[in-house]
Amino acid sequence: MSELDHQANLLGAFALAVADRTGAAMAAAGTAGNPTTAAALSALLHFLDRPSIDQLRRVLGLTPSGAVRLVDRLADAGLVTRGPGDDGRSRSVALTVEGRAAAERLSAARAESLRSTLAVLSPAERSTLDALIGRVIGGIVQEKEGGAWLCRLCDLAACGRDTGACPTANAAAAKYGAEAVRRDA
Amino acid sequence: MSELDHQANLLGAFALAVADRTGAAMAAAGTAGNPTTAAALSALLHFLDRPSIDQLRRVLGLTPSGAVRLVDRLADAGLVTRGPGDDGRSRSVALTVEGRAAAERLSAARAESLRSTLAVLSPAERSTLDALIGRVIGGIVQEKEGGAWLCRLCDLAACGRDTGACPTANAAAAKYGAEAVRRDA
């Protein structure tokens, strides 16, 4: 059993633990209950101006009908409204006032959970961790194809993608071109 | 927007990315399809000798009836059998030969995915990351109460809990006592 195996196993437990913990914090803060719903609200809040159902679908990694049903649910809950799209085919999705408030609560709960997770480290340790994580996540972006979008829960303001501080965005820009990354945001 | 907020956001994206990626690898390797099923097989393989349905329930964070249904599914799929329990009330759950093979495939897929995730780092960087992650996960164990078990997908051989190399187990031992940790395993 190599050192690498040990490190890999710990990484897996760590990712699961952080994701669990963040998810629980969001659920507790929520009008969300559901990870997909939470991701949709977060995406609508941070990333996409007035995305179409199809754009949302791609961010979340759902089927078209699944995305339609998701928007149905959000609309029934009064969190979202459908409007005209860029196209005769597509429709735009926008947060209501209530939806925006719910999304902001979710996002704040996520951030708070993650900040408290990092609180055991000193500032210097956090910087080191941050740099290493940036390297690893860059590698993941290089390999990744399909599925839900990595940054579906990210806080755009905290991420720093516009100032080049986000390693995920930088890796994506290197892979797909800076223009594509800006378009997605 | 502080440095801490930026780091926290990146950590969230990272945890999500690693968990997604690992989950996808397991799904691709699977007779599992479902994260809960995968976690159950992994737990049966690595941790619990012949656990009762209730012990499994606690590891996975399900309701009693949910656990019964899970075991029903696994048994229907020929991956598990029910046997007598320690008690007249409880029943034990054990992997079949087929179930053990499926669980080993899952576990191998997880390990391979995580090793390849770490491959972008040098050995020295990996050690640094490992140490920092160990600190953070220790903090999570301190705070955590309820829900699914952190190590539900861990590989016991790789984890090193018996030799004191697993920071999760060490933190749990400090919190609950060494005896309790050994009992869970």
Added chain:
DNA sequence: TTTGACATGTGACTGAGTCACACATATGTT
């Protein structure tokens, strides 16, 4: 020996997603 806790199990249901398909709109080809 009765009372209460506990483990398992069942019926009825919910919620989130899928597939197969329909329809309207857009795009490109001849």
Added chain:
DNA sequence: AACATATGTGTGACTCAGTCACATGTCAAA
């Protein structure tokens, strides 16, 4: 201009995993 094809949205029928409420059998302690 006409037609074929691709795209975005939506619907009906269904699946699957999980819940709740409740029943049953077993254990422990008063």
